[in-house]
Amino acid sequence: GVALVWVTIRVIGQFRTLYNSQQAASVRLEQALQAKADFIADASHELRTPLTVLRGNAEAGLAIDRNSVHREIFEEIVSEASRMTKLVEDLLFLARSDADTVPLDIESVAAVPLLLDLAERARVLMRREGISFATRLDGYGTLDVDAVRIEQAVMILLDNAAKYSPEGKAVRLASSSWRNEFIIEVADQGPGIQGEDIPYVFERFRRADKKRNRTRGGTGLGLAIAKTIIDAHHGRIEVHSRVDEGTQMRIYLPLAAPERTRVLQSSVEKPLELAP
Ligand SMILES: Nc1ncnc2c1ncn2[C@@H]1O[C@H](COP(=O)(O)OP(=O)(O)O)[C@@H](O)[C@H]1O
Ligand SMILES: [Mg+2]
Structure with missing residues (x-):
């Protein structure tokens, strides 16, 4: 009888330790996911801003003189900056979905x-x-x-x-x-x-x-x-x-x-x- 009680107490104790360490692990995991989501949001913002500037300047260059010898160069900057913006957006979307933070407006x-x-x-x-x-x-x-x-x-x-x-x-x-x-x-x-x-x-x-x-x-x-x-x-x-x-x-x-x-x-x- 006493042995059984003692074993039961021990098992419960072990369960409690296990439960506590699992709780701690899940809190750490949540923090890590949050950090990842923040990083993704920051990184994509940092990447998008200069791309917008690049594109805007090239468009301004085109607007000033459409017949300039630099036209082709400006056009290529505009098109590559657009392509890269799309790529950054696509990567951001996939990274968000990895971090389970895809915002759905249902x-x-x-x-x-x-x-x-x-x-x-x-x-x-x-x-x-x-x-x-x-x-x-x-x-x-x-x-x-x-x-x-x-x-x-x-x-x-x-x-x-x-x-x-x-x-x-x-x-x-x-x-x-x-x-x-x-x-x-x-x-x-x-x-x-x-x-x-x-x-x-x-x-x-x-x-x-x-x-x-x-x-x-x-x-x-x-x-x-x-x-x-x-x-x-x-x-x-x-x-x-x-x-x-x-x-x-x-x-x-x-x-x-x-x-x-x-x-x-x-x-x-x-x-x-x-x-x-
Ligand atoms: N309708 C289709 N007909 C033939 N191949 C396709 C078609 N849709 C997709 N694919 C193939 O699947 C690949 C992946 O498609 P996708 O993820 O849209 O990338 P991307 O179009 O940028 O290459 C394509 O590169 C192509 O090889
Ligand atoms: Mg495609």
Whole structure:
């Protein structure tokens, strides 16, 4: 009896020590994460400010005399500073997501109208790039999402579809609802992705065909960011691709509570708009 009590007390004591050291470790971890998040915020601010100055000065130089012999140099400074600003923003976003500090501004939005808006903006970009673009936006339901971030993720897919498709090939944007998910699909008839590269396309700085890609300005962060955004919304993103046939990227997002999902039933189809 006495032995049992003694063992019990000892075990409880050990548990308490273990618990205390675990508490201390989790406090240290929290402090470390906070320090990392602060560092990321500071570093990106420090990087962005001089880039803005650089770009502003080069633009001022261009504005003073558009025919100057220095025009090409100024233009290159403007374009490289913009590229680097984008890169800093992308890295900041990924670093924040590592530190679990991605700020999401979640709101309930009707799914199809969200995509209609996005499709209109995409249409303008596609027209400018001379890419044929078609949409078929079906489905129903409400999404609890950060609409700006979702648009960013879909735009990354559309940008890839347009960038890697040869001239004259169309890019398609489609949506549908299936059970409790809303599905957004971006499809192209481009070169496709080799089977061995498919598992890695969502990795940072991963670019499948280095030779082909060198000519197309990209950093290899697009799909990593898209996946981070979709993961943060508890959705998933899938690739289906066949070499020489094309690529389909699908985003699956959980629909909001069923009693709210019959808010909107619609189907909007726009025929293929051929590039000029
Ligand atoms: N629609 C597509 N068709 C063919 N290859 C693609 C497509 N989308 C992505 N890829 C491949 O996946 C890689 C990673 O894409 P991404 O993360 O957007 O980086 P980036 O476009 O900057 O290279 C690309 O470099 C390309 O090799
Ligand atoms: Mg890309």
